[in-house]
């Protein structure tokens with residue numbers, strides 16, 4: 022155990038009895054309660070742990086409930102029919118109730134402990150397998166942040182705080198347990214978790230926990246891209262995407278996850294920044310309204326700057342436009358997927374959203390109707406609207422297409438030229454349209470702005 026961990030271990034165990042904390046069984050899922058009680062009745066220790074305890078103490082509603090116990094995964098399997106064992110790196114039991122999964126983890130031992138059941142494997146300071154069982158005290162010490170290491174016991178309804186998590190919760194700060202450098206080397210994803218949890222909880226990251234980011238950030242390139250994909254979904258698609266994005270950038274970690282995005286933003290691509298931030302804000306609002314969101318749209322936003330610039334460079338060099346767009350998409354996705362493994366079903370949609378963008382500029386009868394009928398039209402059009410910040414012309418184009426969708430087929434057809442490529446500003450879908458009215462009204466304001 023390193024000296025910092027020993028210091029954390031020195032924290033006297035603080036037991037906060039039921040009447041002195043706010044966690045009520047009313048706010049714990051029925052499934053989690055069943056698991057806790059069943060384990061307890063079978064003679065095992067059973068605690069609610071981690072993010073659920075933290076969020077309940079903060080008055081929030083946890084989306085998942087994790088249980089820690091001294092029962093081994095095999096013991097758990099024997100107790101629950103609806104149980105499956107998962108994981109190699111971390112062996113865990115999943116107890117399944119309909120769509121809800123309760124993750125049951127056996128207490129793990131600390132790094133230098135030898136023996137015990139199971140095994141631990143460390144390569145270059147990185148934990149690649151961690152299945153050494155231990156005591157609850159040891160289990161607390163190998164968790165990431167102090168606020169994540171509190172245990173709610175089902176036998177006495179008390180909260181056990183082994184490392185000063187309660188104090189940090191009150192101070193709204195994220196502090197790592199143990200020596201930050203060692204903990205990040207063991208698992209670089211902890212750096213991303215710091216940024217994500219700071220954004221989600223509106224906590225600050227203690228300077229000792231943020232200081233190693235610059236030096237150790239590059240270790241993220243050694244993390245399995247599939248794990249980074251999961252982590253990126255938790256960052257951007259759980260209702261606090263905008264804050265996560267800003268925090269990731271502020272922490273200097275964006276470049277290790279989305280290098281192309283970080284490069285474009287560093288070049289001062291403010292239109293891209295606006296596009297991403299507006300997109301994330303919309304996504305957060307949709308999630309809080311209970312609407313569906315797709316990772317494809319979000320990743321398409323993040324990578325747009327580089328795809329657009331590459332496609333433009335190649336078309337000005339004389340490449341065929343379709344070819345330039347598809348090669349730009351392939352190029353950017355190939356680099357990105359080495360970091361964050363975006364599944365194929367999403368990259369296909371991303372390529373479609375991107376490649377439809379230049380097609381919005383072709384205001385010609387056949388092409389307009391073909392685009393309107395495209396299965397990905399809606400997503401591509403929403404994307405176009407978000408691009409308004411790129412130029413006034415794109416803004417106008419967005420308005421034109423918004424209006425075109427409202428028109429009856431015949432009216433639109435009559436307003437469209439049969440041939441040639443036109444820019445949207447030349448075409449008037451119908452006299453006195455909303456788009457035109459808006460344009461007229463805006464003029465005086467624009468003039469006064471220039472004088």
Ligand code: ATP
Pocket residue numbers: 070071072073085087163164165166169170208210211255
């Ligand atoms: P949320 O569920 O809100 O995203 P969380 O803290 O619950 O946040 P989980 O991934 O559900 O995150 O993990 C549950 C708990 O497991 C954490 O609270 C922490 O105690 C522990 N944990 C998770 N990931 C790590 C890690 N990389 N290193 C050490 N402990 C971890």
Ligand code: MG
Pocket residue numbers: 071072073085086087
């Ligand atoms: Mg959790």
